[in-house]
Amino acid sequence: NPQVKETTQSQDNSGDQRQVDLTPKKATQNQVAETQVEVAQPRTALESKPRVTRSTDVAEAKEASDAKVETGTDVTSKVTVEDESKIEAPKGNNVQPHEGQRVVLKYKLKFQDGLKTGDYFDFTLSNNVNTHGVATTRKVPDIKNGSLVMAKGQVLDNGRIRYTFTDYIKDKVNVTANLEINLFIDPKTVQSNGQQTITSKLNGKETSGTMQITYKDGVKNQYTNVNGSIETFDKEKNKFTHVAYIKPINGNNSDSVTVTGMLTQGSNENGTQPNVKIYEYVGVENGLPQSVYANTVDSTQLKDVTNQMGDKLKVQNNGSYSLNFDKLDKTYVIHYTGDYLNGTSEVNFRTQLTGYPENRYKTYYYYNNGYTLTWDNGLVLYSNKANGDGKYGPIVDSNNFEFSEDSGNGSISGQYDAKQIIETEENQDNTPLDIDYHTAIDGEGGYVDGYIETIEETDSSAI
Missing domain, CATH: 2.60.40.1280 (Immunoglobulin-like)
Known part of the structure; x- marks a missing residue:
């Protein structure tokens, strides 16, 4: 010591x-x-x-x-x-x-x-x-x-x-x-x-x-921008909230789009279903906060369309969800509340989008021009011992x-x-967190280097 x-x-x-x-x-x-x-x-x-x-x-x-x-x-x-x-x-x-x-x-x-x-x-x-x-x-x-x-x-x-x-x-x-x-x-x-x-x-x-x-602006190609951020993290209750942006860009829409959110590390297989809310962005163009902040009670910015999604939105007990769009022609904000496995040393939440550029003629080119955007938000929990x-x-x-x-x-x-x-003792007040963001764009040039967000969750100890 x-x-x-x-x-x-x-x-x-x-x-x-x-x-x-x-x-x-x-x-x-x-x-x-x-x-x-x-x-x-x-x-x-x-x-x-x-x-x-x-x-x-x-x-x-x-x-x-x-x-x-x-x-x-x-x-x-x-x-x-x-x-x-x-x-x-x-x-x-x-x-x-x-x-x-x-x-x-x-x-x-x-x-x-x-x-x-x-x-x-x-x-x-x-x-x-x-x-x-x-x-x-x-x-x-x-x-x-x-x-x-x-x-x-x-x-x-x-x-x-x-x-x-x-x-x-x-x-x-x-x-x-x-x-x-x-x-x-x-x-x-x-x-x-x-x-x-x-x-x-x-x-x-x-x-x-x-x-x-x-601020960082997430991962994008010529059609779509995906961004996300851990909003809150509660180690006492093993719960966290996450905000994701799904945004068509450059005037380009996409067809057959699927958005998934899942814990690739720290998943609680016997947990409860997450609470997933889908909001259509109805504010001014390009008005989403660059800080990836969602004021979900502001109806002038976000319109709750969760119920309209029906069976297009599916959630699982392991903390994952999937959301399907026949056509992605609007900007959406996804607010996620879920739990993670108690005692895990690392948590990683992945938001992934797959889709096809809009094309009224389903040609061979169309089916071979699909794309995937992946945005990871991860937390590493350290022991101070x-x-x-x-x-x-x-x-x-x-x-x-x-x-x-x-x-x-x-x-x-x-x-x-x-x-x-x-x-130092390992307890609720002095275990620090590191938040790690990294992204991959499958078929769009391979892996994109990510970046680290450091979060201090300690009262008298430091990361």
């Missing part, structure tokens, strides 16, 4: 007090199935922290319900945001959310003395980002000193984040904190490619960064406090073990 070493330094201006500098470090190992098309890129301390969210109405309601009444004092006005604080994109200012690229809020904070148990401070994020990605759980990383939780993080409503101090803050002076939180582009708010300014406000000071947001440097290098949790002890008599109260062992 990795160890965290503590250093004690003399402090000139505090008599017998000593400055305690504890920077927790945590290493985990990502274990990826050998069949994965691409491997994720190395993560760094810059990318290592919070938790993900994808905006759905249900999730937002749950965020609001997490708020609770605090018994301590709001000490936000006693927090100074240092000039080194910033919002940046680790991979440059062109952020591609479908590749898992995120933005990092890096706070360097200084606190006035006199903090007490239960005291809290808040800051507010702009609505174009969130802290959870596709995960249904709402958490941000706690701030620790070694293995001790100094302040517990909490996601409130309207982009507010709250940190509440624990008992360990007692008698601490000269407190500073380095806080890094991953921010994910919200696909509901940011539906199109373009520039976005991301902000966080704490005690009247705004920290900001401007990024170019670029691995020791040492992982496949992608060590993962560092750099949220930390620095402080001096002040017990009233000049002595140090609460000397910490100089060799604290940091261990």
Whole structure:
């Protein structure tokens, strides 16, 4: 197991007090199935922290319900945001959310003395980002000193984040904190490619960064475009939701089209039938969100035609569905809710379309000009129990406090073990996810390289 070493330094201006500098470090190992098309890129301390969210109405309601009444004092006005604080994109200012690229809020904070148990401070994020990605759980990383939780993080409503101090803050002076939180582009708010300014406000000071947001557009040929995205992923209930776009393009229609959705990995053969809803897109031309977001209650954009499909839509207990169109001449959005096999290490959901270019004469050429488009959305679940440097290098949790002890008599109260062992446990809150998208176009030039979307599903551990 990795160890965290503590250093004690003399402090000139505090008599017998000593400055305690504890920077927790945590290493985990990502274990990826050998069949994965691409491997994720190395993560760094810059990318290592919070938790993900994808905006759905249900999730937002749950965020609001997490708020609770605090018994301590709001000490936000006693927090100074240092000039080194910033919002940046680790991979440059062109952020591609479908590749898992995120933005990092890096706070360097200084606190006035006199903090007490239960005291809290808040800051507010702009609505174009969130802290959870596709995960249904709402958490941000706690701030620790070694293995001790100094302040517990909490996601409130309207982009507010709250940190509440624990008992360990007692008698601490000269407190500073380095806080890094991953921010994910919200696909509901940011539906199109373009520039976005991301902000966080704490005690009247705004920290900001401007990024170019670029989404992937799925897989296509000259006739049809297929795109898809994992919308939510609930590890506690073993359920997930998925959105697929089926779109004729270039004025070309197709005949005898079949769309299938299935779990090629993680299928629960004894599961329940998925809930599949078919929507006809009735909005303006080319108006589908590039973020692959479906507001299924907006009847001005999406018209529920599930019942009209009749026996053309078939669902199976193993989580698969098939949908047949005699002619594909309209754009459709397919919303899928299903479950996956408990305990599986990898989930892959495939949306596949087969069809023929529209041709009123069924000639030999017609029957030999069929095409297939395939779009995979996969998730790899990692265990955080691995020791040492992982496949992608060590993962560092750099949220930390620095402080001096002040017990009233000049002595140090609460000397910490100089060799604290940091261990992670595999549970619902600290098992990270990787989301892997890759595509294949049969008969259209073979395999098309895909891309990785990284989703962090952890409160104090990183991928």
